[in-house]
Amino acid sequence: MKLIKAFFFLTVVAVLGACSSKKDDLSGVQNIPGLGGDTWVPGSLDAWLYDTITVPYNIEVKYKWDQFEFDVTKTLVPPKEEVVIPAMRAIKKVWIDNYINEAGSSFFKKYSPKFFILSGSASWNNNGTITLGTAEGGRKVVMYLLNEFRTKQMDGYRLGDTANVKQIFHVIEHEFGHILHQTIMYPVEFKKICAGYYTGNWNNISDQTAHWDGFVTPYAMSSENEDFVEMIATMLIEGKGGFDKLVNSVPAGTSEDGVTQAQAMDRLRQKEAMVVSYFKSAYNIDFYSLQKNTRKSIDGLFY
Known part of the structure; x- marks a missing residue:
């Protein structure tokens, strides 16, 4: 997936005699997410991700919305915060723990991607297919469709969601497979x-x-x-x-x-x-x- 960076240029034309001492009132201008100012106080979710994923495995999980982490031509929605911990806990159990048990923590830390970017929805393509995950240079994995994640431990669990959950794991194993064969x-x-x-x-x-x-x-x-x-x-x-x-x-x-x-x-x-x-x-x-x-x-x- 290629990220498109947009650069905005503002040209100011100064005309002699056209200056005004009146200043515009910018007090009501809102910050644009991803362009600075969009900070938040870390909460229990951030602490859990840091202690459970980042510290032991050196993997950063980004769930706060930043359009520039995705294809800016696609219409996507952020992940619901209530699905982040259940999804990452399941990913740890199914993917991280099993690779470490078989190959050791040094192997996993060496080859695992260092960034997980989460999207709540799928990314639709022009040919009618959907992108459920991408990997960039073996360092970043973008995961889509997180809002469909359900297991028996979550409220609103439905048996039909099994396929959605399996698909998320399939994407992770698929992208990690790319990292392995590219190495x-x-x-x-x-x-x-x-x-x-x-x-x-x-x-x-x-x-x-x-x-x-x-x-x-x-x-x-x-x-x-x-x-x-x-x-x-x-x-x-x-x-x-x-x-x-x-x-x-x-x-x-x-x-x-x-x-x-x-x-x-x-x-x-x-x-x-x-x-x-x-x-x-x-x-x-x-x-x-x-x-x-x-x-x-x-x-x-x-x-």
């Missing part, structure tokens, strides 16, 4: 598994069609890098049982692209094996253990 690249052989099947038209492809071509999600079809991190995110969030169910759901017959059921299932299993091998060889992480505990943490939010 140590995955094997080039991964790109060959579905060579020729990547497309910029992914947003018009159904989940079933994507599976039938050997991809875990339609977005995975957008590029090799997105394919790799979508594998990581899907495998972690769905767990081993959920991923196996996805593989076994590939329809019988042949897809429109000429891929048979057996070929599609084999593609998915090849990718699974490469992800598991990559985590072990690149970062000495037991991926199946990470997967098991991540899924267990997610289940604990709902059951």
Whole structure:
């Protein structure tokens, strides 16, 4: 995501003889958020974020609204303050704690992004898709749709919100996957598994069609890098049982692209094996253990 900085220039034209000793009354002028003056007294929420996220992990969480942290062409809304702590507590439990348990605190502090920017709504794109998260240079992650976050511990919990919560974790695992592969690249052989099947038209492809071509999600079809991190995110969030169910759901017959059921299932299993091998060889992480505990943490939010 590229930030657009706006610079405002004020040209003052002085005309001889046109000066006036009268001064404008600016007492009623309001400060513009993000341009200075928008300070606040830190409260219990700020203290919790500082003590729970910033101090132990060196991650700053920004929830106060600042339009210039986002694409200024998009219409967004701030996160509701009451969802910030439940969301960040769940993120800590599902993402931070499990990576630290598997790889250690030094690993996590080295590779984790240093800024979380929160938006209450999704970011809609011109093609009808929505952006649920972005990462910038491995340092900043922008999270959208926080206002839809619900778990069993929160008032107004609804079972249908499970998908929204899982999507937030999916975005985090996806963006962290980018950080990992941009640090140590995955094997080039991964790109060959579905060579020729990547497309910029992914947003018009159904989940079933994507599976039938050997991809875990339609977005995975957008590029090799997105394919790799979508594998990581899907495998972690769905767990081993959920991923196996996805593989076994590939329809019988042949897809429109000429891929048979057996070929599609084999593609998915090849990718699974490469992800598991990559985590072990690149970062000495037991991926199946990470997967098991991540899924267990997610289940604990709902059951």
